[in-house]
Amino acid sequence: MFILLVEDDPYIAKSIVMALAHLNFSVEHVTTAKDADYFVKNTALDLCLLDLGLPDQDGLDILKSWRDQQINLPVLVLTARNKTQQCVDALNVGADDYLTKPFELSELIARIHALGRRHRGFASNQIQLGEILLDKAMYKAYLKGQELNLSRREYTLLEIFMLHPKQVLKNEVLIDKVYGFQDNIESNALNVHIFHLRQKIGVQYIQTVRGVGYIFQVELEIPPKSADEHLNSLPSS
Numbered sequence: 001m002f003i004l005l006v007e008d009d010p011y012i013a014k015s016i017v018m019a020l021a022h023l024n025f026s027v028e029h030v031t032t033a034k035d036a037d038y039f040v041k042n043t044a045l046d047l048c049l050l051d052l053g054l055p056d057q058d059g060l061d062i063l064k065s066w067r068d069q070q071i072n073l074p075v076l077v078l079t080a081r082n083k084t085q086q087c088v089d090a091l092n093v094g095a096d097d098y099l100t101k102p103f104e105l106s107e108l109i110a111r112i113h114a115l116g117r118r119h120r121g122f123a124s125n126q127i128q129l130g131e132i133l134l135d136k137a138m139y140k141a142y143l144k145g146q147e148l149n150l151s152r153r154e155y156t157l158l159e160i161f162m163l164h165p166k167q168v169l170k171n172e173v174l175i176d177k178v179y180g181f182q183d184n185i186e187s188n189a190l191n192v193h194i195f196h197l198r199q200k201i202g203v204q205y206i207q208t209v210r211g212v213g214y215i216f217q218v219e220l221e222i223p224p225k226s227a228d229e230h231l232n233s234l235p236s237s
Contacts, residue, residue, distance in 0.1 A: 002046050002178075024139055024152045048075045076111060113137065160178070
């Protein structure tokens with residue numbers, strides 16, 4: 001998941017970026033509404049964490065402008081404005097959820113997962129396509145019940161593909177979601193990570209669309225298992 005954090009408090013921003021990066025999220029941090037507007041309009045974001053007290057523009061105003069322009073990116077408002085009416089105003093302007101400061105990082109992460117599920121129409125943190133099971137809450141993936149040993153980039157790629165099955169994903173979109181706006185990405189980095197991911201899950205799942213990108217193909221789609229069913233399917237130690 002590629003997340004934009006719009007927060008001008010350096011201490012809060014550092015804590016959030018470190019926590020999300022540790023959990024395999026790609027995070028881009030900006031401190032102004034102007035920079036936030038640029039990223040929202042020019043990158044393939046999955047979610048925006050938006051502080052309201054920004055130095056150049058009130059967060060509610062930039063959020064309203066996005067909604068007026070039919071930009072439907074999920075937005076979780078982070079605010080020190082804890083009065084009920086202020087939170088209601090944020091929701092009425094177009095926020096999908098809000099969290100008042102100070103907050104626990106565990107609650108923030110849970111809300112991020114909930115927004116991601118809701119936006120994509122999932123009711124569970126588990127996604128199963130064919131013989132691959134992705135457990136987003138635990139950041140683990142399984143093939144035929146066996147846990148896969150995936151790097152952070154490989155897991156992120158697999159999550160993107162499983163959230164968008166049978167859709168052609170352009171190279172530039174995948175690069176945005178996996179690496180963010182890093183300047184030191186090797187030209188073949190995406191190809192290398194996809195090669196290693198194919199080696200672990202099977203080459204039949206990820207197909208190349210020449211000159212465009214990749215598509216995740218699966219012949220058999222199985223509804224997500226419940227947590228109990230999943231645990232029962234895992235091999236005993």
